Amino acid sequence: MLVASDRVMISGPMRGRKILLNNSLELGVGLLALAAGGYVLTTTILMVVECWTAVPFWDQWDNLILARDKLFSHDIPLDLPHWLFWQHNEHRIAVPRVSFAIDRFFFRMTNEWNFFCNLAVQGALAGWVVYIALRGGGWRISEKLLIIGTVSALLLSAMQWENLLWGFQIAFLGVDLAAFATFTAVAMGRPNVTRLVAAIGIESVAVYTLSSGMVVPFLAVPLAIWVRWPRRYVAVLGVAALALLGSYLYDYHTPSHVPDPMQAVARIGSVLSYVTNEIGDPFGMVFSAAQFDYPKNWGWLCGALGLALFAGFAVDSVRRREREGPVPILVAAALFVVGMELLIALGRVNAGESLSSRYSSPVLLFWAALVIIAMIRLRHGNLRFSAMAAILAVASALALYQPSFVALGRAWTLPRLEATTALLANVDDPEALVRVYPSPSVPRERAKLLRERHLSVFSEEWSDWIGTSLADHVRLSDPARCRGGIDQAGAVGASDPAGWRASGWASDAERQAVPMRVVIADTNGRVVGYGLSGFPRPDGRRGWRGHFRVAPTASVIAYALLDDGRTACSLGQWSGPA
Numbered sequence: 001m002l003v004a005s006d007r008v009m010i011s012g013p014m015r016g017r018k019i020l021l022n023n024s025l026e027l028g029v030g031l032l033a034l035a036a037g038g039y040v041l042t043t044t045i046l047m048v049v050e051c052w053t054a055v056p057f058w059d060q061w062d063n064l065i066l067a068r069d070k071l072f073s074h075d076i077p078l079d080l081p082h083w084l085f086w087q088h089n090e091h092r093i094a095v096p097r098v099s100f101a102i103d104r105f106f107f108r109m110t111n112e113w114n115f116f117c118n119l120a121v122q123g124a125l126a127g128w129v130v131y132i133a134l135r136g137g138g139w140r141i142s143e144k145l146l147i148i149g150t151v152s153a154l155l156l157s158a159m160q161w162e163n164l165l166w167g168f169q170i171a172f173l174g175v176d177l178a179a180f181a182t183f184t185a186v187a188m189g190r191p192n193v194t195r196l197v198a199a200i201g202i203e204s205v206a207v208y209t210l211s212s213g214m215v216v217p218f219l220a221v222p223l224a225i226w227v228r229w230p231r232r233y234v235a236v237l238g239v240a241a242l243a244l245l246g247s248y249l250y251d252y253h254t255p256s257h258v259p260d261p262m263q264a265v266a267r268i269g270s271v272l273s274y275v276t277n278e279i280g281d282p283f284g285m286v287f288s289a290a291q292f293d294y295p296k297n298w299g300w301l302c303g304a305l306g307l308a309l310f311a312g313f314a315v316d317s318v319r320r321r322e323r324e325g326p327v328p329i330l331v332a333a334a335l336f337v338v339g340m341e342l343l344i345a346l347g348r349v350n351a352g353e354s355l356s357s358r359y360s361s362p363v364l365l366f367w368a369a370l371v372i373i374a375m376i377r378l379r380h381g382n383l384r385f386s387a388m389a390a391i392l393a394v395a396s397a398l399a400l401y402q403p404s405f406v407a408l409g410r411a412w413t414l415p416r417l418e419a420t421t422a423l424l425a426n427v428d429d430p431e432a433l434v435r436v437y438p439s440p441s442v443p444r445e446r447a448k449l450l451r452e453r454h455l456s457v458f459s460e461e462w463s464d465w466i467g468t469s470l471a472d473h474v475r476l477s478d479p480a481r482c483r484g485g486i487d488q489a490g491a492v493g494a495s496d497p498a499g500w501r502a503s504g505w506a507s508d509a510e511r512q513a514v515p516m517r518v519v520i521a522d523t524n525g526r527v528v529g530y531g532l533s534g535f536p537r538p539d540g541r542r543g544w545r546g547h548f549r550v551a552p553t554a555s556v557i558a559y560a561l562l563d564d565g566r567t568a569c570s571l572g573q574w575s576g577p578a
Contacts, residue, residue: 161409
């Protein structure tokens, strides 16, 4: 018969083994989340590198600058400061335009700087969110790994392909970073003049990055009150908010395509439904990639759950009088996203933007904030492991469907390659050019200035080959080195009687790789067109598409460029209709 001391001796080792098992399971969860985040980060970077394009896209054509004091996208010459603050739709994008100017004057308008900034901004936001979450200490290693991995999977997910693969979208990404930085400046550390100046400066960046940034200074004021800033500092923040609003509205013109917000307010139910849809957008995109029925409905339910959780966390934070630590910053960031989506809904409630890659970026910050707050609230309770498992499920789902998002990003980029070859070959192909701007005449006319100044797609040496002998630029190799050909070619039509579209496939047999570039020459060896690879084909190969300009009865030969463009290998000949 066991006495009490015997029972204690038996239960002690059993309890120790249970604790060890729980710790091992939690560490496994953390490592899996870290692996998911690392995978998402790596594949997103590879997507951006692979899908990089120099050709301007959509709004970029309206924001080009060719000289320090001129902007040709308007009928009148503008000095640089005026251009910086020139209203673009409902936005004043002075900060992104500084980035565009850097790309123009230091990177030949190739989008290299813009694409780098897109990745760097999201990476900085992810790192900042993790730092704010973990800086208080007391976290277990498994919890740290979970937060690092999940925040990385959320904020660097390729579901944001539209923002990451479009140089103009630094505005959409930058406003989130500026907002989070503002709230950090207000709520982290003791208030002082330096912190006050920093908060006003950073919120000004948010305001002049995107119109939704105007929410930031008006959230900074109540946040400063909540964390007990001195009244004089709060007053200065309030004056700064009003001054920023006044400067933003000075000479403001409501765009014709933007509906009257007061009409949207009258449809408050539709506005709230829109906001709920957008908050659930990341889940809706995952459900869509998973081929669920009615993904928008599932996304709406997740959005409603997210808003309910946010409201609960916010009320709980007020009840606890939580004025220090990461929670006030995270609540402010989530509230900013809700305010941002509300502004978007007021202007675009009729546009149907649900499940849009563009609008997923700010909402991913919203969910990252909720994930961290949930971990803070549950880390010391009995539900800690359940919460960790649920958060791991989110990170795992993002990693599982990351290839689908990457594929969507690649497919979204491909039409711009066709516009690129049309511009390089100087072929007036409205069907290709409309894919980079609604009016094909805009890229056609502005490309002339880009060509003169060797900018954008004309910044590389091969853009000058048109009309010259191919042999003057490359060494012609043995045709046996590569395989491929021209599958078909068709006339562009009335817009350009000498213009042709072509498609085919190419393979570097020696290196077992697909050449990315193709040059098209006439039978005399004179360069008449260009092609770019990456297009899917029914046979599984990655084909190329391009453009060339010749007389209707002429013949052309396609050449794959190998050895970093130093060698050309013949792919085959195509003869025009008799």
